[in-house]
Amino acid sequence: MKHYVARRSSTCTDKYTLKKSRHGTPLHTQRPLERDRSKREPIHSITKAIAVVVQRIKASASNQKAPDQNLMQSESKLIRPNALYLRKGDPLPPFNGKLRVYNMRYCPFAQRTILALNAKGLDYEVVNIDPVDQPDWFMTKSLFGQLPAVEVAVGVTLCESLVIVNYIDDVYPQRPLRARDPLRHAHDQMLIEALTPMHTVLFKLVHAPATIDENVINAYFKALTYTQEQLKKRGTTFLSGNEPGYVDYMIWPWIEKMLAFQKVDARFKFDTPSYELLTKYAQKMIEDSTVNQYAVSDEIYLEAMDGYKSGKVFEYERESSFSNYFTVKAYHRHTFFFVSAEGSRFRSPPPQMNTPSTPFQYPRIDGC
Ligand SMILES: N[C@@H](CCC(=O)N[C@@H](CS)C(=O)NCC(=O)O)C(=O)O
Structure with missing residues (x-):
């Protein structure tokens, strides 16, 4: 997977020298470059010059922080x-x-x-x-x-x-994602549509919290109930079978985000005994490598949404x-x-x- 704008370097040094901050302050002013050569010791021979360069390289290498393995x-x-x-x-x-x-x-x-x-x-x-x-x-x-x-x-x-x-x-x-059986696929699409009230809730939580009323909350739980019923009816670990497929990945973003929001807003809490099967399903989804590799912590997500608001x-x-x-x-x-x-x-x-x-x-x- 390649990201156009998101490559990481292990150090943060001269990024300051080329980018202007949005507030107009040239960032290089934050980290002045060593330009005043007159303050350096004069170097009189090639051998000494090489020794000095080697010494500077070593010094700069030892100043660099070791890359964080987790990162x-x-x-x-x-x-x-x-x-x-x-x-x-x-x-x-x-x-x-x-x-x-x-x-x-x-x-x-x-x-x-x-x-x-x-x-x-x-x-x-x-x-x-x-x-x-x-x-x-x-x-x-x-x-x-x-x-x-x-x-x-x-x-x-x-x-x-x-x-x-x-x-x-x-x-x-x-790895075909959609169900081959047209009837199963149609049911999957119905389930995806049935979760529209979750889109509404998420949107309102971020953009218009004051407009969340009882109807919105009821519709949200109705969508969750339907999802759980489908899990029960299908009798498989995931809605698509023994591994997640189209329907699982298409509805997951809303379940994942509501797992975060339920921590800070009790009205949407669904990790309760009534939704035990759904909660277990969510846990299995979190463990899935596809889901996992694009996961962001609840804390960061909520923080970002706060900023968004x-x-x-x-x-x-x-x-x-x-x-x-x-x-x-x-x-x-x-x-x-x-x-x-x-x-x-x-x-x-x-x-x-x-x-x-x-x-x-x-x-x-x-x-x-
Ligand atoms: N129906 C669209 C919805 C996409 C959507 O609403 N994206 C939001 C970001 S989460 C967006 O681009 N909003 C900016 C806008 O609507 O101007 C889809 O399924 O892709």
């Missing part, structure tokens, strides 16, 4: 919660031929896409988009300006999470990536840089990223 391990597994989000004014990263997901880390719809790709073990790149301050070119990528969108070839993009997942399932035959989540994300390195949580500590198609690394978007995007023309047959 190194998690790097291959997780899309970092605080990756850079592209926003208005940011250039379009050039398409490098790899399937690209326009993503937002906490978006349940986008999560569907990531789960499907991960379940099939596909390689892809992630370009995170700030949904509330989207770059102008994003409308050329997503019909409704929503996340997720995937770019499957230059200028050929798809949007709508279920449409995307169906496409992925059709094009990549490994106050319009700060993406500010937080971006600032934590570039200028507030030491104040964020341990596993937020990453340095990000751009990686070009040829593998060159840049601390800020490389100049060739300023390629104008293809103007969006509606309707298009090959995608949104």
Whole structure:
């Protein structure tokens, strides 16, 4: 799995030298470079010069912190919660031929896409988009300006999470996700639809908590009850059988997020005896490697949603990536840089990223 904007370096040193903070202060002022050569000892011979260089290299190596093993391990597994989000004014990263997901880390719809790709073990790149301050070119990528969108070839993009997942399932035959039996698939789709009240709850929790009333809560529990009934009726560990499949991955983002919210809002608590089967199912899902490799802790998720409510989540994300390195949580500590198609690394978007995007023309047959 490749991430366009989210590669980590084990040190955080000269990231400060190239990026400007959003508040206009050049970040290099935070870490002055050693420019005043007159203050260095003069070097009179080649041998001495080499010795001095070796000494400086050793000194700088010993100053570097040892990479955190846990971080190194998690790097291959997780899309970092605080990756850079592209926003208005940011250039379009050039398409490098790899399937690209326009993503937002906490978006349940986008999560569907990531789960499907991960379940099939596909390689892809992630370009995170700030949904509330989207770059102008994003409308050329997503019909409704929503996340997720995937770019499957230059200028050929798809949007709508279920449409995307169906496409992925059709094009990549490994580990088929959808049920082959049309009746079973129809029932799976009904279950996915039946969980719509959970979308409402999640949306309201984040954007309009004051509008949550008894009807909203009742509809939420009705959806959970239906899911549990389906589990019971199907009699398998997962809704799709002995391993998670389409229906499991398509509904999981909402169950996962409500597992977090129920901890802070008792009205939505469902890890109760009435939902024992559903709770066991959720536990099994958490243990699934596809789910697990894209998991984010409840604490981080809730923190991010708190930020979202106050319009700060993406500010937080971006600032934590570039200028507030030491104040964020341990596993937020990453340095990000751009990686070009040829593998060159840049601390800020490389100049060739300023390629104008293809103007969006509606309707298009090959995608949104
Ligand atoms: N029906 C869409 C819903 C996607 C959606 O609502 N995405 C949200 C982020 S979680 C979004 O992009 N919101 C920004 C907007 O609507 O302008 C799908 O299944 O993909």
